[in-house]
Amino acid sequence: MNEHNDETTKETGGSDIATDGGTDRDVVELPDQVELPRMLDFYELQTEETTQISEFYDNLADGQLTTTRCTECDELHFPPRIVCPECHSDELEYVDLPHEGELFAFSTVRAGAPMGMEDEVPFVLGIVDLGPVKLSAHLDDAEYDDLEIGDPVEMKVVEIDGPVDHERVFYRFEPQE
Amino acid sequence: MTRNVGIVGGGHTKWGVREASYKDLIQEAGKAAFEDVSDVTPDDIEGLFVGSVQPERFAFQTHVAPMVAELLGIDVDSMIARTELACASGQAALRYAWLAIAAGQIDTALVLGVEKMNLPRQYDAEAQTSMANVMDREFDGVNGFNAPPYFAMIAQRHMHEYDTTREQLALVAAKNKTHAANNAFAQFQKEVSVDDVVESFPLSPPLCLYDCSGVTDGAAGLILMSEEKAREVTDEVAWVTGSGQTCLASNSINNLPSFSAWPQATKAAEQAYEQAGIDDPLKELDVAEVHDCFSISEIVEYEDLGWVEKGEGGKFIEEGRSELDGDIAVNPRGGLLGCGHPLGATGVSQALEVFNQFRGTVEPERQVPDPETGLIHNLSGSASVHSVMTLARGRP
Numbered sequence: 001m002n003e004h005n006d007e008t009t010k011e012t013g014g015s016d017i018a019t020d021g022g023t024d025r026d027v028v029e030l031p032d033q034v035e036l037p038r039m040l041d042f043y044e045l046q047t048e049e050t051t052q053i054s055e056f057y058d059n060l061a062d063g064q065l066t067t068t069r070c071t072e073c074d075e076l077h078f079p080p081r082i083v084c085p086e087c088h089s090d091e092l093e094y095v096d097l098p099h100e101g102e103l104f105a106f107s108t109v110r111a112g113a114p115m116g117m118e119d120e121v122p123f124v125l126g127i128v129d130l131g132p133v134k135l136s137a138h139l140d141d142a143e144y145d146d147l148e149i150g151d152p153v154e155m156k157v158v159e160i161d162g163p164v165d166h167e168r169v170f171y172r173f174e175p176q177e
Numbered sequence: 178m179t180r181n182v183g184i185v186g187g188g189h190t191k192w193g194v195r196e197a198s199y200k201d202l203i204q205e206a207g208k209a210a211f212e213d214v215s216d217v218t219p220d221d222i223e224g225l226f227v228g229s230v231q232p233e234r235f236a237f238q239t240h241v242a243p244m245v246a247e248l249l250g251i252d253v254d255s256m257i258a259r260t261e262l263a264c265a266s267g268q269a270a271l272r273y274a275w276l277a278i279a280a281g282q283i284d285t286a287l288v289l290g291v292e293k294m295n296l297p298r299q300y301d302a303e304a305q306t307s308m309a310n311v312m313d314r315e316f317d318g319v320n321g322f323n324a325p326p327y328f329a330m331i332a333q334r335h336m337h338e339y340d341t342t343r344e345q346l347a348l349v350a351a352k353n354k355t356h357a358a359n360n361a362f363a364q365f366q367k368e369v370s371v372d373d374v375v376e377s378f379p380l381s382p383p384l385c386l387y388d389c390s391g392v393t394d395g396a397a398g399l400i401l402m403s404e405e406k407a408r409e410v411t412d413e414v415a416w417v418t419g420s421g422q423t424c425l426a427s428n429s430i431n432n433l434p435s436f437s438a439w440p441q442a443t444k445a446a447e448q449a450y451e452q453a454g455i456d457d458p459l460k461e462l463d464v465a466e467v468h469d470c471f472s473i474s475e476i477v478e479y480e481d482l483g484w485v486e487k488g489e490g491g492k493f494i495e496e497g498r499s500e501l502d503g504d505i506a507v508n509p510r511g512g513l514l515g516c517g518h519p520l521g522a523t524g525v526s527q528a529l530e531v532f533n534q535f536r537g538t539v540e541p542e543r544q545v546p547d548p549e550t551g552l553i554h555n556l557s558g559s560a561s562v563h564s565v566m567t568l569a570r571g572r573p
Binding site for chain 2: 043107126
């Protein structure tokens with residue numbers, strides 16, 4: 001990034017400036033590109049300093065997909081919560097979710113991906129039915145044309161390498177062998 | 178105790194990839210709206226409601242309602258706000274203006290919807306980021322769930338459960354894009370056949386490129402008045418007869434009630450029909466502007482707005498019942514598929530279309546014969562919210 005700025009400075013610096021209106025105008029320098037800022041990174045911050053569902057992410061880092069269940073009314077939630085939307089109790093516990101499920105629906109993204117995902121195009125997305133919950137998922141090692149509704153899929157944990165200084169993880173799914 | 182409220186004027190910018198800024202679009206639409214009804218001036222406006230979804234990302238600007246007030250010379254002395262409800266932001270602005278007037282808080286409001294989505298640096302990923310973030314970003318958007326793959330899954334489920342066909346989807350796109358070819362402000366001006374649709378780029382199968390609405394710059398404005406004030410300025414009024422809106426405590430994938438039906442649309446429509454005294458919408462509605470963000474959406478809406486049995490939406494288009502001379506003329510404007518979808522402006526433009534159909538001021542090729550009643554519908558986000566408004570040419 002800085003290298004690029006230096007080049008720009010060289011190109012527009014020195015005597016070239018005199019041709020731009022014929023005056024000695026000061027130059028306000030902006031970078032040609034900005035690095036992907038944290039706010040444009042889709043993944044949530046995952047530590048206990050930044051989110052009260054950090055236990056979900058800790059469990060996932062340990063290899064287990066979990067979610068919250070209300071100990072008052074027994075309602076199971078996904079995504080995980082800190083307050084039960086059914087009874088508003090905050091007495092919630094983390095319970096394990098299955099790692100295997102069925103493909104409920106799927107499609108593929110062949111163009112028009114959001115920022116930070118362009119390099120993965122084309123990629124396959126699906127809605128995975130785990131039984132207790134349905135969740136959306138990125139499907140790795142899957143070809144759209146090979147898939148059918150009801151296909152068995154399984155979860156894997158991926159590490160997220162991005163512009164924050166703590167280790168982050170997320171889940172993806174892939175077709176079962 | 179509510180009062181009758183009507184649309185007395187409105188105006189539009191050209192929609193598309195515009196060589197214009199966010200502020201340019203506001204000024205163009207505002208000028209057009211005020212020029213449409215000469216006896217209303219900015220001095221008459223007591224409430225200003227601006228529908229706009231992501232100016233923070235698209236235009237690097239927030240607090241946009243006061244910007245509209247300044248650009249159009251409006252001293253707002255009662256109510257001013259921007260509404261954000263993703264793709265239904267324009268109808269949300271319209272709904273709040275209607276409520277404020279119906280409740281007697283104000284007599285005259287300007288509703289302006291605006292979105293600048295094509296950035297000068299043509300960075301499509303930035304627009305797509307905004308669309309993915311209308312889903313639950315932490316658990317759904319994060320996977321790359323923006324609109325095309327999500328609605329592709331709705332199409333897949335609808336085809337799976339009800340045997341809806343790829344050709345039936347294409348019929349919707351061909352109908353709406355062909356209407357748009359006769360609409361001077363529409364983004365897409367080319368007549369399109371069923372073959373063109375199914376042979377277009379398979380963006381997110383089963384949806385092809387022509388099954389998808391565009392990335393669009395555009396704005397539209399409407400002036401609303403209480404009945405008492407409206408009668409002082411014009412004889413041509415589109416009266417708001419009903420307005421409903423529903424969200425079923427759900428937004429993220431796991432909590433949505435269905436991926437092939439929108440019960441929220443049914444409930445919102447029932448609210449509006451009841452207020453409007455509509456018993457049989459198929460017989461009583463003449464024109465409808467529904468949210469065809471993707472071709473499948475319009476088919477689900479035929480069903481869930483209560484016009485046809487569940488699962489029969491594909492047949493509804495196949496039998497020509499949504500054509501200009503059908504049971505209900507659906508999307509004579511060209512819909513989102515043909516006009517494009519500048520998010521905050523769409524609902525405003527739909528209501529203006531119904532008003533113009535009542536007045537007989539649209540291009541003759543897409544004029545519905547003597548419509549007396551109309552409906553606008555928007556879904557938003559993961560289709561978790563549905564908004565419906567009914568309009569009539571005759572006073573309620």
